[in-house]
Amino acid sequence: MAATNRTPDQELARLLAIMVRLRHPETGCEWDREQTFATIAPYTIEEAYEVAEAIAHDDLISLRDELGDLLFQVVFHARMAEERGAFAFADVAAAISHKMERRHPHIFGDVNDQLDVEGIHRRWEEIKASEREAKGETSAIDGVAVTLPALMRAEKLQKRAARVGFDWPEPHSAAAKVAEEVAELAEASPEEKLEEAGDLLFAAVNLVRLNGIAPEDALRAANAKFERRFRSMEQFASEDGHDFAILTLDEQEQYWQAVKRSERTVTA
CATH class of the missing domain: 1.10.287.1080 (MazG-like)
Structure with missing residues (x-):
């Protein structure tokens, strides 16, 4: 896809206009008009995971597209809220802008101390704690x-x-x-x-x-390793003329150990 000649503001305005048209009560898309916060939420979660998937594969083309899909989810929720008179997309952007400025006093405020990454993270958590306290969370x-x-x-x-x-x-x-x-x-x-x-x-x-x-990272890596080894077991069995599914557990275990040995040989 060729790079757009429009400015970010123009593209965002275009996206917001598309969302308004999709949700129009008379001329909009039937599917989009029927959606609610609850029905859209699973798609929002799914798109966030697809962003993470593109990052994991270092696929910048997919990352661009998936970030667009995730942005569309934000716009969708903001439009539904605007229809109810609650808030609009500009309010969403303003809220996160204020939050980032508030949580980075050494950049946007009058704090001039020199903290390392750990110190910055600690202050971030302290600011978050004060925000929760202000909300009545004890x-x-x-x-x-x-x-x-x-x-x-x-x-x-x-x-x-x-x-x-x-x-x-x-x-x-x-x-x-x-x-x-x-x-x-x-x-x-x-x-x-x-x-x-x-x-x-x-x-x-x-x-x-x-x-x-991070437990999530550890389990994700374990899932990937199991998937890789299981597929290799099936392949080894097939190359030997066997249907992996009908082998005994002991026979399957032999293939598992063979896969592990092959991995050690490759990395040796």
């Missing part, structure tokens, strides 16, 4: 969105608790807790297994976090 874990993916939310809850001192002193203690939860899950009744399984996963998130690794 708990250290207030404001952690319930709709976040469970793994990500567990990490955020733990980080918030850690800021007020409620945290394991070192990974070893968290590892012991994981072992404890494994044992409790093994001994749990059918009625208790859901709760105990959740405790185990929550403890595992704590252990990974205390090792300085």
Whole structure:
């Protein structure tokens, strides 16, 4: 796609006009007119993940397109809010502009201290905490969105608790807790297994976090590795003239080990 000759302001105005036309109660698109915040929300989440996917593949062409899709979601929500007299896109942009200026006093304010990245992050969190307090949120874990993916939310809850001192002193203690939860899950009744399984996963998130690794990144990498190895197992079996699905577990395990050996050979 050739670069546009329009300015960013012109392109944004064009997008806003398109959204108005799509939502027009008489001449707009039937599908777009029927949408609500709730029905559009899943698409918004999906588009955010597709942005992340483009970044993971360092695909800048796809990133451009996916960012456009995500921007369209913002415009869609803002238009629906404007129709209800709540706010418009300009209010959305103004809100984030004010927030960024407020949270960067060393850039936009009169603070002249020289902080390193860690210090800047600490002040950012302090400013966020004061904002939550101004909203009447009194708990250290207030404001952690319930709709976040469970793994990500567990990490955020733990980080918030850690800021007020409620945290394991070192990974070893968290590892012991994981072992404890494994044992409790093994001994749990059918009625208790859901709760105990959740405790185990929550403890595992704590252990990974205390090792300085983002649990979401770790699990994503594990998913990718499993997918790569599983596909390779199927391929190895097919090359040997076998249907992987009808092999015994022991035979499948042999292919799993063969894939692992092949990976070590490649990286050696």
